[in-house]
Each structure stands twice: as C-alpha cells, then as structure tokens.
Amino acid sequence: MKIRSQPSTRRAEALSRDRIVDAAIEILDADGDSGLTFRALGARLQTGSGAIYWHVADRQALLDTATDHVIASVMEKGVEGAPPDAIRTIALGVFDAIEAHSWIGTHLTRAPWQIAMIRIVEGLGVQIQQLGVPAEAQFDAWSTLINYILGVAGQNAANGRALPPGTDRSQSLSAMVDRWARNNSKPLPFLESIAKQLVEHDDRAQFLAGVDLILRGIDRNLP
Amino acid sequence: MKIRSQPSTRRAEALSRDRIVDAAIEILDADGDSGLTFRALGARLQTGSGAIYWHVADRQALLDTATDHVIASVMEKGVEGAPPDAIRTIALGVFDAIEAHSWIGTHLTRAPWQIAMIRIVEGLGVQIQQLGVPAEAQFDAWSTLINYILGVAGQNAANGRALPPGTDRSQSLSAMVDRWARNNSKPLPFLESIAKQLVEHDDRAQFLAGVDLILRGIDRNLP
DNA sequence: ACCTAGATGGAACGCCGTTCCATAGGCGTC
C-alpha cells in the first residue's frame, strides 16, 4: 500500500477503501474472524488481493478499520444521563456491538491502542472524571473498568468461536457441566454450586451487574 | 491422534506427551505464541509432525496442556491467609505467570473452559464463598473478578505482542501519547490527563489495585 | 522366527498473508 495523493474516482465501480471495509464487515458478520481472507474479499469484490493491498496496509489494518467503523457509530451517539448512567450506556453499547458482531470482541482484545479502543477508553475516562472521582483515583477506576469490559469482550468472542451459531448454548453448557461431574479428578464445589446460573444466566444482564459492581467499588456511595 | 492404551516406553529417547509439552513451553517462552509451530517442534525434538500428532490432538490441545502445566503449579501451592488475601494471592499468581510466559495470556483468553481456566475459576470461586458473600451475590462477584483478570491477561499479552522484548516500554508509550497530541482530530482530554500515569505506572501494582477495587465492590466493608 | 499393533517421520495437501509484476486506465501535455 502506498499513500494515496488524490481521491480520484477515475473508473466507474472503482475499488476504494470504503468498499473494501464494507465488504470485509459483511464477510466478518457472516463467517467470523477466520472467514475474512484476502481471497474471500477478492472474490466478493471481483478483484485480486494485489488490488486490495493497494488500498489497505494489511489484514490487521483492515480489522482496525472495520472495528472502528462499528465502534464509532456506538460512541458517537451522544451520551445522555448522569455519569453513572452514561457509563452504563457506553458499556452496554460496546457489549451490544460485540454481540452483534462477535469478531469485534476478538480484534478489540488483540490489538492494543487501535483507533476503536482509543474511542472507548477516552469516552469512559471522561465519564469517570464527571462522576467526580478524585483525580488520584481516576486511573485505577478507569483501568479496572476497561479491563473488565475487554475481559467480557474476549470471553464473549471466545465462546462464540467455541459454540458457532446454531449451537444450543444452554444445552452445550449443560453438557460441559456434566462432563465435570464425571471427570471429577478434583471436586469442583464452587462450579457445581453455580452450575445452574452458568447455564441459565443472561449474558447482557450479567455484564451489567459487573459494571455496577465496579461502579460500587469506585464509589461506595453509589446505588 | 489415537487413544493410547499402554504407557510403554519401548524405545530409548521415546517421544512422549510430556517431552512434547516441555519442548513446546521452551519454544513458547523463547519465541511466543507464533513461534510454536509443528515444524519448530519437530526440529527441536528431531522428529516429524506426524509423530507429534500421534501424541497430541492438535495445536489447541497442546496449548491447553502447556497452559495448564504452568497454571497448575500456580494454583496448587496452598492458599494461605484470610479470603480477601487468598484472592489477591491467586490473582497475583496468575498475573505473574502471565508476565513470565506471555503466551499464557493469549491462550487463556482464547480458549474458554480449558483445564487451566477451570482451575482458576474454581479456585477463585471457593475463596469468594469463604469471603462470606451471600449465595445470591456470589455469581456476580465471581464473574466480575474472572472477567477482569482475563481482561488484564489479554491486554498484557496484546501489549507484549505489540512491543516485543527489548522494546523500551515507556519510550514507545510516550511516542504513542505524542502521536495523539499531533493527530488530534478529536481532543482526548482524559487520555491526556492520565498520560503520565499511563507511561509510568507499574502493571502489577495496577492490576492489584483493580482487584482491590472489585473486592470493595463485592463487599463495601472491605478495606 | 514371525506377526502385529504401537510409533515414527517425512512428504503432500490445501490453506493463509503478503509480495511481485506485467498491464490497463484516464489525465495532462503537446
């Protein structure tokens, strides 16, 4: 890839960074992270990988851009409400984006300081300031919240990979719990005690419970 | 890979699952996740990939086993101290293991419900029970803590990949902060306000601060 | 001494990301 000097739409149906990113998102949504190959992209855009590389540095940059495309739309809708609610809104926005496009969870956790990440961490940081957290405690509060969100993002993506669409989630979780029970080389009292919740819980509500727990840790006076 | 029926060391210098795992860990420590290939493993063990596949199902299973090998030794040293300290000890044990073998962070966050993960989540769960968390709050407390730890694990690994050994961390972080300042298509007030801490903070202490914050969120009466 | 099942190791397969390169397209210049 070279640096483009002029925008120039010289040909009809010209290949462009935007068309490539749109196609990439379609492929990612349909076939997940591993489905996005330059060959698949070439087939969809009726071109070769060489032409794509003229517009895009490499696969990682393409994923950065695709991820940012989705995250930007989440972060740009103004955040209303008091800071704690604003934090919940942002966090849920990211969560919903990941649920809708599970490849985002994978990429967000893999590539540090990509554009999408900067958007998220800055947005949450500002809300933490506005929450009235003392300056010296802001960094701790922020990094805890970010790491929690990225942890959930990564686990959601990993689970999505392990149980591809169509799998019955509660059924395969039950099967896993049963496997423990049989393979009990060591007893797993805690996991057995929460097995029911593990199978039945709602991921989104669970995620929000974690955000609330962390908000309580940030400020003990919060609800 | 087939199921082995007898242990049988029929040849001297026999290939074995254990020798393979040990070699894999050496390669992973030296060259990271991407350095572990069946060709590299074959070269080190003076054999071919076919022989390795007879002992190991696939690359993922090998990583599961290698990860568990390290994590088991962390989790097996008995946990002393009152529950909140025990939780800190376990969390720091995992953190230190990841710092020492950065590939663990990558694999732990990628493969859900692998053996190593079960060890960690059960160990932390038991401590949460012993902390005296009411039964109905245990699942939230546990999942928040786990996701935070996995988030840190993933970010640590991602940073390690972005700045391979030998890179001056604070220098490249400073460079990144400078790049923001120049590229300020949008202002980043929060990131600028914490830029200094971002460059200077100690990862381990920061991780522990997050654990403590979450412990406070779990029980407001904790220190 | 032979048979057989457990083990072995290297070749082959089908992918992947990336690079290379011969060529096409359309604009500025004459």
Next chain:
DNA sequence: GACGCCTATGGAACGGCGTTCCATCTAGGT
C-alpha cells in the same frame, strides 16, 4: 488526436502454516 505517465489493477508466485497420509520401523507376544 497522440503520447506519456502515474495511479490502479488482478492474478501468479512465495514461503509458511496446521493437518493428514502413508510407508516404514520396532519391540513385545506367540
């Protein structure tokens, strides 16, 4: 209108990956 020239194209080629295949070897049991 002809001619360059630089942008842009697409397909071939490269090196590497995980995995599978298979001909072969080895050591115990008979």
